[in-house]
Every structure is written in structure tokens, then in C-alpha cells.
Amino acid sequence: MVTDKNQGxxxxxxxxxxxxxxxxxxxKWHIRNSVRDLDTFExxxxxxxxxxxxxxxxxxxxxxxxxxxxxxxxxxRGDLFNxxxxxxxxxxxxxLDLSTEDLEDPLSEDMDSSVxxxxxxxxxxxxxxxxxxxxxxxxHCTRKRKVGDRDHLPSKEQLDMGLEYIREHTEIRDVLLSGxxxxxxxxxxxxxxxxxxxxxxHVEIVRIGTRMPVVLPYRVTDKLxxxxxxxxxxxxxxxxxxxxxxxxxxxxxxxxxxxxxIPLGNQTVLLAGVNDCxxxxxxxxxxxxxxxxxxxxxxxxxxxxGLSHFRTPVSKGIEIIENLIGHTSGLAVPTFVIDAxxxxxxxxxxxxxxxxxxxSKVILxxxxxxxxxxxxxxxxxxxxxxxxxxxxxxxxxxxxxEEYNVVGIANLLGxxxxxxxxxxxGNPRMERRKDA
Numbered sequence: 199m200v201t202d203k204n205q206g207x208x209x210x211x212x213x214x215x216x217x218x219x220x221x222x223x224x225x226k227w228h229i230r231n232s233v234r235d236l237d238t239f240e241x242x243x244x245x246x247x248x249x250x251x252x253x254x255x256x257x258x259x260x261x262x263x264x265x266x267x268x269x270x271x272x273x274x275r276g277d278l279f280n281x282x283x284x285x286x287x288x289x290x291x292x293x294l295d296l297s298t299e300d301l302e303d304p305l306s307e308d309m310d311s312s313v314x315x316x317x318x319x320x321x322x323x324x325x326x327x328x329x330x331x332x333x334x335x336x337x338h339c340t341r342k343r344k345v346g347d348r349d350h351l352p353s354k355e356q357l358d359m360g361l362e363y364i365r366e367h368t369e370i371r372d373v374l375l376s377g378x379x380x381x382x383x384x385x386x387x388x389x390x391x392x393x394x395x396x397x398x399x400h401v402e403i404v405r406i407g408t409r410m411p412v413v414l415p416y417r418v419t420d421k422l423x424x425x426x427x428x429x430x431x432x433x434x435x436x437x438x439x440x441x442x443x444x445x446x447x448x449x450x451x452x453x454x455x456x457x458x459x460i461p462l463g464n465q466t467v468l469l470a471g472v473n474d475c476x477x478x479x480x481x482x483x484x485x486x487x488x489x490x491x492x493x494x495x496x497x498x499x500x501x502x503x504g505l506s507h508f509r510t511p512v513s514k515g516i517e518i519i520e521n522l523i524g525h526t527s528g529l530a531v532p533t534f535v536i537d538a539x540x541x542x543x544x545x546x547x548x549x550x551x552x553x554x555x556x557x558s559k560v561i562l563x564x565x566x567x568x569x570x571x572x573x574x575x576x577x578x579x580x581x582x583x584x585x586x587x588x589x590x591x592x593x594x595x596x597x598x599x600e601e602y603n604v605v606g607i608a609n610l611l612g613x614x615x616x617x618x619x620x621x622x623x624g625n626p627r628m629e630r631r632k633d634a
Contacts, residue, residue: 222267225410225417229333229382233265239288242267243275257289261504264335269413272442282440282472286336287413293337293504315352315360319541323372326360327352328391330378334413338467338508340500340537341378361394368400374407381410381417385425392429404429407465409437415451427458435463435494440473441481449489456490463494466532468515469508470499476521483522483530493532498547501539512536512547520549524565 317325410417535544
């Protein structure tokens with residue numbers, strides 16, 4: 199057993215191997231020692247899966263396995279095949295049961311790729327693939343066609359091409375760095391990309407999608423957090439799927455990022471046999487907000503190849519949201535979405551709280567089933583929008599308001615004006631300065 203005696207409440211790790219703590223906390227050690235074969239898996243966990251060898255080989259020949267020692271250490275050996283950590287990381291022969299609905303590229307990301315590595319689907323934002331390798335290969339990954347394939351590693355030329363595309367398309371205000379996992383890049387490489395984006399005036403925000411706080415939290419070092427803090431406004435979305443993934447180590451990683459001033463979100467995928475339970479999901483979202491992570495999306499599982507055994511009916515997601523709204527803080531309720539096949543984008547699919555309406559009233563129900571009415575305004579006159587903004591009566595001054603009404607001492611107290619003093623008119627000392 200490996201424990202950290204130097205850090206508060208230590209992680210209790212189930213690997214019966216002798217590892218120095220300095221190595222265990224080294225994220226690159228975990229990458230080098232990721233579990234990629236069945237013999238190592240059995241040895242480290244002390245389990246016998248000999249009846250599974252032929253099925254395992256057939257599966258990983260198509261969809262490779264890679265599990266970090268950290269994530270492996272979280273598995274429940276006493277109930278392995280029902281364990282949510284095991285199910286998300288260990289290959290299942292069901293991945294080879296391809297259905298007619300399975301698609302190689304369900305979101306048509308390749309079709310919306312203007313240049314290699316760039317997916318430009320929405321008008322003002324792009325997805326920028328900066329890495330196609332991950333520290334762990336999630337069995338439910340929507341990009342199973344690429345992740346782990348060394349032939350898909352983006353070259354420096356490809357990254358430069360993506361940066362140039364963003365630089366030339368000034369309508370892009372939001373860039374999402376994805377992969378693979380962008381945190382597989384070393385600090386200097388990631389810093390270089392972020393610096394390039396910072397220098398583009400039209401790019402207002404950058405987002406990073408990473409699962410490192412979940413599967414390899416030691417990647418979030420003080421050095422990484424400090425580097426990221428130099429690139430605000432920066433947002434990070436991570437990917438917790440089950441409450442058991444929230445460990446002391448993951449909490450420390452999240453705290454480092456939050457303390458660096460980075461807003462954190464989470465994108466959960468609804469997975470059969472892992473988290474398709476209102477109680478599990480409620481516990482997860484409450485743990486997330488307690489660690490300063492805002493639940494952002496709950497995804498219906500995509501139609502990627504090999505994921506049919508993970509997919510639930512859409513009604514299961516609606517049931518889960520129904521058990522969250524009103525039953526916990528609104529801050530903890532994600533938006534349930536289907537990422538539409540064919541590249542249609544994220545479509546919200548939420549419970550219906552509007553029962554009926556008329557010109558004068560809207561009939562609503564709340565989470566308890568209480569039915570109420572909301573009276574609509576009697577005198578409201580809608581402005582018919584012709585698209586002629588210049589002729590519109592609404593105030594369309596959209597730039598920041600200037601704080602020009604603050605004077606005197608209040609002006610010095612404010613942060614908007616660089617003035618450090620107020621000088622009465624005719625002050626002799628100021629007059630002498632003019633004469634000098």
C-alpha cells in the first residue's frame with residue numbers, strides 16, 4: 199500500500215507494490231508505467247482473468263487499453279466487474295458488438311474541419327485539437343477512432359496551421375483546446391499555444407477540456423497552475439462521471455486550478471452501469487460544487503463505434519435531471535444535452551415544466567408537482583424586429599459604460615481612474631511647475 203504521510207488525509211491506494219512516494223506523485227512516472235496489457239493488470243490488482251484472455255486480445259487489437267496506475271488504484275477488487283472505475287477503463291468485448299447505429303465520426307467533426315485539427319462548427323468558436331493522446335483511454339470516448347493512434351499526433355506544422363486559421367478568422371472569439379488531452383503537452387508547449395492565442399485580439403476566451411484531475415491529478419502541479427494563471431481569461435472543463443472519482447488527490451488538483459483563478463466546469467457522460475442513477479448523479483454534482491466545479495453538461499452517450507452497451511434511453515437522462523431540479527441547488531444542475539449526430543451540435547433535452555399557455559397566462563408545474571399560473575403582462579407591446587438596428591428605439595450602445603459621473607474623493611477611491619491626487623485650481627506649487 200502506498201500512502202502520502204505528508205499531505206493531510208492521504209489517499210489509500212490498493213496497489214500492493216513498493217513505490218517511493220516521490221515517484222507516485224510524478225505524473226510522468228504514471229504515463230511511463232500506464233497499464234497496457236492484461237498480465238500487468240492482473241499482477242497489480244492480484245486478480246485472475248484467465249478466462250478473459252482471448253476476448254481481451256480481440257478487443258484491444260481494435261481499441262487499445264491504457265490505464266494510469268493512479269486510476270487503477272481506485273478499483274474495487276472485491277466487486278471488480280461492477281466497479282465504475284473498472285467499467286470506464288477496462289476493455290469489454292461488447293465494444294466489438296457494432297450496431298447499425300454506430301458511427302466512426304458521429305459528430306461529423308472531420309467534415310467540419312476547415313484545416314487539420316480545427317473543427318469550426320459554430321459561428322464564433324472553434325475546437326482546436328492540440329493532442330490526440332491521453333493518459334488513459336476511456337472506453338466511452340467519442341473519438342475512439344483517433345485517441346491512442348500515433349498516426350494522428352498533431353505535428354508542429356499542423357498546430358501552426360491551426361493557430362494561423364484562428365488568427366485569420368477574426369469572427370472567432372472562443373477557442374476550445376481539446377484532444378486527446380491538452381494536459382499531455384508539457385508546460386512549455388501548452389504555454390506557447392496559449393501565448394499565441396493571447397496575442398490575437400479577437401480571441402476573448404480560451405477553454406481547455408481535460409480529464410487529468412480525474413485520472414491523473416498529479417499532472418496538476420504548482421508550476422502548471424502558475425503558468426495557466428498567466429493566461430486569463432481561461433476556463434477549464436473536466437470530466438468526472440462518478441462520485442468515487444472524487445478523491446483527496448483530485449480535490450487537491452481542483453483546488454490548485456481554482457486557486458489560480460480559473461473557473462472550473464464539468465462534463466459528465468451518462469453511462470449505463472456507471473452513473474445511470476439519480477442518487478449517484480446527485481452525489482456527484484454536490485461533490486463537484488463543494489470543490490468549486492460547476493456541473494456544465496450531462497451528455498447523452500454518443501453513437502460512436504463500440505459504445506452501444508454504454509448507451510441509455512434519453513428518458514433516463516430526463517429522469518435524472520427531474521431528480522436534481524428542486525432537489526439540490528440550481529448551481530449543481532447540469533444541462534442535459536444530445537450532441538446531435540451529423541454535426542448538429544448540442545441540443546438541450548430537459549424536463550418540461552410548462553404545461554399550457556394562453557395569451558394571458560402560462561400554466562407551470564414545479565418539482566413537487568404543484569401547478570401554478572403566471573399572468574402575462576396586459577400592456578406589453580412587442581417591437582417588431584426588422585433587423586434595422588440603426589432605426590431601433592432600444593438603446594444599442596453595447597460598449598462598456600464609462601464611469602464618468604464619479605468625482606472628488608469617490609473618484610480616488612475607485613479603481614477605474616489612475617489619478618492619485620486632487621489639486622485645487624490655482625495651486626501655487628503647480629503654477630511654479632509650469633514656470634520651471
